Amino acid sequence: MFQLTKVWTDQDPSIQMVAVRYTWSALGEAATWDGTEETEVMRVVPNTDPKMRQAVIEPPRYFHDKDSFLLHHRFMYVQSGQEQLSEVFSEEIVSREIDYLDQEGRITEVRLLWGVDSWNAPNWTQANLEGLHLQTLPDRAGHDREGEGLADDAIYELIQTVPLPRRYVGKVWGPRGAQVEYRYQLLRTNSPLPEDDFAMWITDNGHNFRVSLD
Incomplete structure (x- = not known):
């Protein structure tokens, strides 16, 4: 594994909690969101306005013995008591x-x-x-x-x-x-x-x- 920081900025003061969910796949393959993905709750960075949140995620260094693959993540956030999901972000790990x-x-x-x-x-x-x-x-x-x-x-x-x-x-x-x-x-x-x-x-x-x- 290696550590990577993900950042979120609150777009509305009614956001109560944010977590980042992430998974990975081979190059050219879509993400599978089946409940087995990793999740990290994001912490608020002190003295930020609007609130900025960070979390450290740990993708692998190798996937199927390859040192290049796709990392996918999306944010789950609670706003006014309702759980919502962001779009999916995909990036190539090299x-x-x-x-x-x-x-x-x-x-x-x-x-x-x-x-x-x-x-x-x-x-x-x-x-x-x-x-x-x-x-x-x-x-x-x-x-x-x-x-x-x-x-x-x-x-x-x-x-x-x-x-x-x-x-x-x-x-x-x-x-x-x-x-x-x-x-x-x-x-x-x-x-x-x-x-x-x-x-x-x-x-x-x-x-x-x-x-x-x-």
Whole structure:
């Protein structure tokens, strides 16, 4: 899953409650609204007039093993005691690869901290190291299908088998056309000397990196 913020603005002061209902489908397929869709109640953002409401939803990163699919949502709102539904909004979810090149060989892990259009709903991705060929299954212990990475106590020794420079690749997701902000977390773990381990952040001169999901 990854987190995505949805926003609603009250068009009338008689609106009492709003929830967002959402589901997903393969590209080219319509939404199925059969009661199995996900629902999140939207909270009022303080000091907004007219009232603005937000909710964080969690669509999958993969659907039927595809990293691109359709996300559908609509709003259910209660106005003057009556429950009503908005139109259905559909958007294509796409992914983008983000890489990091390690020239020195000091790190053992690269993680991405990222958010879609804002930092209201941050996400993590653990990057894969190209050239590290391990026999793993998606459901095997230590493999994080959603996080796109591998966690292993012997990761330091394994990474030394990959020649420099080492390219780490992770993915970010969001609606097509959205802006994703991200920063890198670099780690060195399980090294022979524990005092050599570290974690550090890499930004774009103090600002987040940005990528457009075109």
